[in-house]
Amino acid sequence: MKEGPDIALIGSLIGDPARANMLTALMGGQALTPTELAAQAGITLQTASSHLAKLEAGGLLTQRKQGRHRYYALSEDEVGLMLESLMGFAAGRGLTRSRPGPKDPALRKARVCYNHLAGDYGVRMLDSLIGARQIETAGEDDLALTDAGRVRIESLGIDYAALRKSRRPICRTCLDWSERRSHLAGSLGEALLTLFIDKGWAKREQNSRAVRFTAPGEKAFLELFPR
Template identity: 60%
Template sequence: MKEGPDIAYIATLIGDPARANMLTALMSGKALTVSELAQEAGVTIQTASAHLSKLDTAGLLRPRKQGRHKYFSLSNDDVAHVLEGLMGLAAGAGHLRKRTGPKDAALREARVCYNHLAGDMGTQMFDSLTAQGHVVLDNERPMLTASGAAFVADFDIDLDALRRARAPLCRECLDWSERRSHLAGSLGRAFLNRFEALSWARRDQNSRAVLFSREGAEAFRRLFPLKITL
């Protein structure tokens, strides 16, 4: 018998079309009910419950009960990281489920990837942070530098609190639409939260799109310029 992690088991769970649609819907970072996930998957509530039970047993979901409703979210960043990677692999191989529509441009410009910023603006932020020397790759892993720590503090992000948390501070996530990296980890989440707190951006309630105001987009591009002047 072969030893090691059973990737076939997890791959089979994710590979089912209905379950894949449910997991993709949860990439918005919002917890959804069984009925909402059933609608996303195009199945009955009974069928959705069976699918969710399998995903929960496998440790891919975090169920929570509030009042009469039971909500589901992705269990952790690792699940979101795998899903985003699979989306990039599928898009790169030309396996797209539908033609692009009006929402596609907004999703490609800026969207939420579970709890951090993705899309064109997400990759721009990552590229700018590395170009400014705030983030460096150490053995292919992003690390915050001393200048990066000062940059984060100047942006009113509590870096000490992030470092005390169990989640990795910086993590590289392959962006499915840009095919380049964006910033995940607790710092990626903190940046997105800060953009929302400053009213630079808001999350679209009907999709994963992150909508920047004109003033917010201008402030973002000043903070994360594409061309760095030394």
């Protein structure tokens, strides 16, 4: 391709298995050190540093320094959305790297997708909000919060004015790799996941993207977002 965006460059950055493993590890939304990412990729620290430099130069990662340590994270929401879409594409064609393990059902039920809720519960939440006409579709992939939706989220304690000030979309779709349907991303998706954790309804599993709901939290979530 002689003109237009260079998808070959992005493809080559993601296509390396070690880099793909590091990017997937960062889909949990947490910043990780080069040592932690090297362990995720199963490579040496020196090799990981070379890969991380390429991913940063390609605009997929950003790093920050804290004291003597360096931390890497996905550079923006779009990177997470792209990776989740690629996971869905691969899963839909049976392209998996290993057989599902014990954690697989938990990941399919509820997990972190960069900074918002994914899995069955993430899809359920978006479906419920659309069904209640609190979110409406605005084009093939775009979403918009309705007046009823604004009242609803403010009643939950979410600051709508703060969401509007963000440069990010308030609502947007993200193709769920396990459900192969859309869940809610954007600043509202992040705010809702933060709300569930702050309320003690759910917590993240250590060293995993899985989100575990407590019994009372699950009951509250299901009542809040009925099918």
